[in-house]
Amino acid sequence: MSKPSTTRRLLAYALAYKFKIIGALLILVCAVVAELGGPYITKTIIDRHLSADAGDLGAVLGLIALYMALLAVAGLGNFTQSYMLQSTALRIIQNIRMDLMRHIHRIPLRYFDNTPIGQVVSRIANDTEAVRDLFMSFMATFVVSFVQLTGIFVALFILDVRLALFCLLLPPLFALIMVVHLKYSKGYISIMRARLSDMNAMINESIAVMPIIQAFRREKKTIQEFEVLNEDRYVNQVKQFRVFSLSSRNIVGTIGSLVTAAVVWYFGRESLQSAISFGVFYAFIDYLGRIFQPIIGIFDQLTNAQRAFVSADKVFAIMDIDGAEVEKVDGARRPEGKVKFDNVTFAYKEGEPVLKRISFEARKGETVALVGHTGSGKSSIMNLLLGFYEPHEGAITIDGRDISAMSKQALRKHMGIVLQDPYLFAGDIKFNVSLYNPNISLEQVKQALKDVGAAPFVEQLPGGYDEPVIERGSTLSSGQRQLISFARALAFDPSILILDEATANIDSETEGLIQRALKVVSEGRTTLVIAHRLSTIRGADQILVLHRGEIVERGNHEELMALEGRYYKMYRLQTGERASSDTQVGGAAFGAVQP
Structure with missing residues (x-):
């Protein structure tokens, strides 16, 4: 027309x-x-x-x-x-x-x-x-x-x-x-x-x-x-x-x-x-x-x-660019969080697939980690799950319902996401956690910041929870920005939590705070994690190893280490001689802090 x-x-x-x-x-x-x-x-x-x-x-x-x-x-x-x-x-x-x-x-x-x-x-x-x-x-x-x-x-x-x-x-x-x-x-x-x-x-x-x-x-x-x-x-x-x-x-x-x-x-x-x-x-x-x-x-x-x-x-x-209407989803049902990829293939450019026949399932309360070298397709999987793109083949379902049949707002209403490079808006601390969501009270904001270990440094700021934040939050350290972005995700109480390299830019002490918070927060939620720092996902229920858009290995940490394949080599490369002894550590909960 x-x-x-x-x-x-x-x-x-x-x-x-x-x-x-x-x-x-x-x-x-x-x-x-x-x-x-x-x-x-x-x-x-x-x-x-x-x-x-x-x-x-x-x-x-x-x-x-x-x-x-x-x-x-x-x-x-x-x-x-x-x-x-x-x-x-x-x-x-x-x-x-x-x-x-x-x-x-x-x-x-x-x-x-x-x-x-x-x-x-x-x-x-x-x-x-x-x-x-x-x-x-x-x-x-x-x-x-x-x-x-x-x-x-x-x-x-x-x-x-x-x-x-x-x-x-x-x-x-x-x-x-x-x-x-x-x-x-x-x-x-x-x-x-x-x-x-x-x-x-x-x-x-x-x-x-x-x-x-x-x-x-x-x-x-x-x-x-x-x-x-x-x-x-x-x-x-x-x-x-x-x-x-x-x-x-x-x-x-x-x-x-x-x-x-x-x-x-x-x-x-x-x-x-x-x-x-x-x-x-x-x-x-x-x-x-x-x-x-x-x-x-x-x-x-x-x-x-x-x-x-x-x-x-x-x-x-x-x-004139085709777009989807921003719908009101106040009454959208909260999903249990069962995520399933069924033979999904996807390409940003026609004829150049970045994902090939991807299939996996994440049940409620489970943690699924995606690992692989840059360009292996980890972020593309998250982009598809969030509805930013549509798969060319296969289907993605949540609780058995194809997400292509859901409005994008309803799809994302009960998802929380934390990115590798956290973005803070111009405003104050409490706004950056609640984003002016009327359903999130100041007490919930404070509790979310407390859960991720951010409350001590926030309360020491001159303005506390009302401390002004300039665009991109450049007056805060990368670890502080990351903690606030974690609190933002937690305050929205998602049923599906997506962590995209969320611990890549923080120091060991801050990582310890986040890992302890995640251990509690991930209970009862489906958590999908992209991680280059393999020590942070040892306790994941399932680890998917991607290579050139395909899942080449899958299993938990112990199973993949015993396989001595691509994951084993990546883990040894990161941890050096400690790899052999670390494999003896019991199945710690997701994100257990490493000594």
Whole structure:
């Protein structure tokens, strides 16, 4: 099914405020009529009173008073219509920006894996702001100019039909110039917007990895890469300005001067052949001069309008990406937590499977650990379980129900996840645990922090549980951030707990705290663990060894060590000569602290 055009979609947003827009346009018409009445009143004063032998001073003063009243009405009307139209434009953009933000949360994770974050930010921030310029310029300039031109031509026809017909040649001529202008500037504007998006993406990436850039002395190279993008945008902007300069005020001013000279010549010739009034001559020149102001206004806004259409195309391109609705799942049943992968095959790129015929089962209260070298498919299994991607073959079930038939919100409602690189939001400690979930009280927050061993260091902070946390939690140590992310997962009381390298970036003392907490927390829950530090998963009920997307070994720690296969070699590589003695340690509970 074809998508509606950008123009139709923008119009649909505007129609939501059609009554307010119509009211503003009616006020605009009244203001234009009041403005255009001025020259006609002046013409009447000149022809009927000033040229008479004995002018009627009372009538003149009355007409002057009417002129002043019309100016006041025009000023008030212009202010009112401008306020109404521009406030409506701001409201429309607010709606577009919110629709875009809502849709981004519906888009599958695959899109964000393949799109730089800076480009997405540019769409929400810069491109919607450019679309705002379209509504502001269109409703405040294009529509106003059209109404003004219509009123001016009506007044010209009242004064002199032949010369008014001659002036009707001006709109098609200016329209042709606009078409040429748009044709040549569109390409430049598209490149300018693309480079702006690229620069935003690069700035975002540079800030995120600034320690790496500085550590590897990549500052100059990064600046050079940015300079290439910046220079390309500058070159195309200069070209666009060149087109604008040649086809806007200059050409309108030149044509305006030529037409004014022709009108003066016409009236001069007429004055020799007939008794044309000076008042008509004055009014016609006044109205003619007013024709070019709205034309210049339209030209001045053409660039903004074109930039806005390019930006609107990019915004709607994101909104056209298929996504899943964010559903309310307050009544979703809590699952027991029986997870089953049945012959699952998956590929990020067609023809390049990263998982091949994966089958395993994790029962309620069990701990299943996934181990293997980087790229073996461990994280891909977790991504499938969380519903970030769909398997190409096979099925994934929870309590016997295929997760493909479940809403993503219901699927994730009773899952907790802790990542290797914990992310903390800007806010305070208690917010980062509860995420403003109304079902999680402050006491539950404190208990979760206590369970993971984070309460002592949190209570020592100046603000305690109200201690501000800046973006990414960079003022806290990696171990402290990890403990808070553990508390976040525990506070939500999941039936399925996912740990993705959750103990990789912490010291031995902090690891001991986490392992003791996990021993208690994992009771009654299905826990899936990705671990490179094999000592942390010795007590797992089942260990799956992955290699190139396949499960090549499975069993508990003792069984796999006795097998002396891939797991045995990995364990010996990590623990050295201690491996043989460690195998004699009894089946400790999951995450038992090693001596």
